[in-house]
Amino acid sequence: MGKLALAAKITHVPSLYLSELDGPRKGSRQAAIDGLKEIGRRCRELGVDTIVVFDTHWLVNASYHLNCAPHFKGVYTSNELPHFISNMPFEVPGNPELGKLLARTCNEWGVETLAHDATTLGPEYGTLVPMRYMNEDLHFKAICVSALCTSHYLNDSARLGWAMRRAVEDHYDGTVAFFASGSLSHRFAQNGLAPQFADRVWSPLLERMDHDVVKMWEGGEWSDFCAMLPEYAAKGHGEGFMHDTAMLLGALGWSAYDGHAEVVTPYFGSSATGQINAVFPVTPQDGHAIPKAQASSAEGFQSVSRL
Numbered sequence: 001m002g003k004l005a006l007a008a009k010i011t012h013v014p015s016l017y018l019s020e021l022d023g024p025r026k027g028s029r030q031a032a033i034d035g036l037k038e039i040g041r042r043c044r045e046l047g048v049d050t051i052v053v054f055d056t057h058w059l060v061n062a063s064y065h066l067n068c069a070p071h072f073k074g075v076y077t078s079n080e081l082p083h084f085i086s087n088m089p090f091e092v093p094g095n096p097e098l099g100k101l102l103a104r105t106c107n108e109w110g111v112e113t114l115a116h117d118a119t120t121l122g123p124e125y126g127t128l129v130p131m132r133y134m135n136e137d138l139h140f141k142a143i144c145v146s147a148l149c150t151s152h153y154l155n156d157s158a159r160l161g162w163a164m165r166r167a168v169e170d171h172y173d174g175t176v177a178f179f180a181s182g183s184l185s186h187r188f189a190q191n192g193l194a195p196q197f198a199d200r201v202w203s204p205l206l207e208r209m210d211h212d213v214v215k216m217w218e219g220g221e222w223s224d225f226c227a228m229l230p231e232y233a234a235k236g237h238g239e240g241f242m243h244d245t246a247m248l249l250g251a252l253g254w255s256a257y258d259g260h261a262e263v264v265t266p267y268f269g270s271s272a273t274g275q276i277n278a279v280f281p282v283t284p285q286d287g288h289a290i291p292k293a294q295a296s297s298a299e300g301f302q303s304v305s306r307l
Helices: 030-045 096-108 125-134 154-171 204-219 222-235 239-252
Strands: 003-010 050-060 064-067 071-076 088-093 113-116 141-149 175-181 262-270 273-280
Touching: 003 030, 003 154, 003 239, 030 125, 030 262, 030 273, 050 064, 050 096, 050 125, 050 239, 064 096, 064 154, 088 125, 088 141, 096 113, 096 141, 096 154, 125 141, 125 175, 141 239, 154 175, 154 222, 154 239, 175 239, 204 222, 204 262, 204 273, 222 239, 239 273
Parallel strands: 003 175, 050 141, 050 175, 064 113
Antiparallel strands: 003 273, 064 141, 071 088, 262 273
16 A cells, blocks of 8 residues: 655764754765755655654663654753754644554554654654754654664564554555664764764774675675674664664565665764765565564563673
8 A cells, every 4th residue: 555665774873963053063964965855766766655764862761652643843952962953943743543553563563653743742852853953844754763672672663663664554544764873883982072073983993894784785785784784783872772773674674675875964973983874775575574563572580682
């Protein structure tokens, strides 16, 4: 019925907003802004009506959650970096119908998920910053998915991504894009060193790891990447434990994915973290490589990677 038309890994760094404002950072993130606008342009060209954002700034401690209120509007200040994003106005249409459908299908696939449509909860900046550049005219509806998952399994996040694709393709009358909104390596600069690392990555090791991962994406080495993702997320300080990336790859078929990533905005450092805008072509998949549901079958303690 419906269509997953575009998938992408995108940046949401708050210096994007600073780049708009008069001051020393003005224009410094124009390439990343242009990349987000280009991905938005492609979504329009493909007829996308709703963007589902796997947002690594929405922290949750149990279950998966979707913010699918009918409409979002307000003024946002980041509690994490209020000197970067302060009093930023936002407005984004929501899609309660699709949000509830996504949650219902995830539960059917064994991944506990709750949709919140009657809520005062606003989106986090992992959603708001990209929408600022892609959706100035409110063309797209948006749904925010919790992807800073503190007590979750990457296997379940991959399965959630696939279940959401099934919800769209089997039951939704429309066209959707999925975005993993988060960085590659995400080791912030030590306090006091932030200015020196404004446009750098924290260490040569992390930067080299990130570049090698991007080459794997471009080369279509998905079986190897999915196998190494848990260790890469831990040792590379992946943002949100890289649950956004697991969700995106799950939607694309996980280790059976056969596409090649297209880099739209080349890799860059920001506040010591590794950033990119990259599109992942959606290819036909049968889901045979999707991991089994893990939390629903857990019987006791199991070690989960921590950053």
